[in-house]
Amino acid sequence: MSTTTCQVVGFLLSILGLAGCITATGMDMWSTQDLYDSPVTSVFQYEGLWRSCVRQSSGFTECRPFFTILGLPAMLQAVRALMIVGIVLGAIGLLVSIFALKCIRIGSMEDSAKANMTLTSGIMFIISGLCAIAGVSVFANMLVTNFWMSTANMYSGMGGMVQTVQTRYTFGSALFVGWVAGGLTLIGGVMMCIACRGLAPHETTYRAVSYHASGPNVAYKTGGIKASSGFGPTTKNKKIYDGGARTEDEVQSHPSKYDYV
Incomplete structure (x- = not known):
């Protein structure tokens, strides 16, 4: 694969990954109600990073934002921070990579400058993808922990013979979007770093020769x-x-x- 092709493919993958991270952060379905063994099916609940929603069987949906910051769980706030940092780094890397494209000539910019900008944007994309993957994984781990705790509480009454009503949440569609988006951003950053080697000018090394000039x-x-x-x-x-x-x-x-x- 040529240097230009590798750079352009990495740039496009990074754009798709950044768009996916923004979409996943704004989605409301980070966690959805698990309807398996649920006696109530007329109401469907789901939550995101910024608000919780309730959808009734009639089709009416009501969403309520989280009006508090300190009252939210620390893990949820950490996920918010990771996603925001990933989006900001991805946006900066995208802006830098536009000027670093080999097919775009800006003034008298040398190839060495484009190589440095390509490497910088690639590192930013890699960090952005890692932040997105880490944020989604932390939220998924929190869901798994709460799911099994709710399941244990559901069958704990009367030696497991009496089932209590517990609302359990499982993975929402936003988690899968975030995982895919983080992976695309990570791959795009790696390809940008690989393309940096082809953009760097090759240095030629010459052996030193001593010369003594003697006059007549x-x-x-x-x-x-x-x-x-x-x-x-x-x-x-x-x-x-x-x-x-x-x-x-x-x-x-x-x-x-x-x-x-």
Whole structure:
């Protein structure tokens, strides 16, 4: 899979996951009434993170928000916090990933900057997905605990021979939406992190070579001109005129009348 394809697929999965997390957080069916062995079937109760609802057999539904914060169970407040943190991180990661897409060119942004932004958004998506999965799992564990406690209380009267009326709650549709949404967000974040490696520019390493530059060494000696062969420095012998007063270079640049005789 190419880098662009991996990045785009991860981006789309993250969008779907974030939309699912928002939908699950706003749904009312986090817990639904268990109608198995329930003597009352004309009333159906279900609850969400923000309100509880009652639906009658006639089709009339009445919902009542939770008007208190401190009076709610600590686990419910923790689930609220996890879902909100997951949504906020997912929204920030989505905003960053839009500018990090390789198919979108913004000004003179380098590939290294896009790689860093892709990695950042991928990490945010991973944390967002983990928060959503953790929040839904905590709520599901609370439901399971309350379900079995209600079941034990239901058959505890008269040695289990008398059944008392207990309202038990089971998993609602919002839990499954939250699990799927958290998984999609998590997978999308992993794919964004994988795409980051393809966006990072490859660095070429060169071995250091020491080079010593040597200037030409010219020795001025009396006698004829002598040039050395090979790669070594060239040695030139200059003629001396007028008893050492002038050299050959000075004679060529400033000739006198006696030099043409």
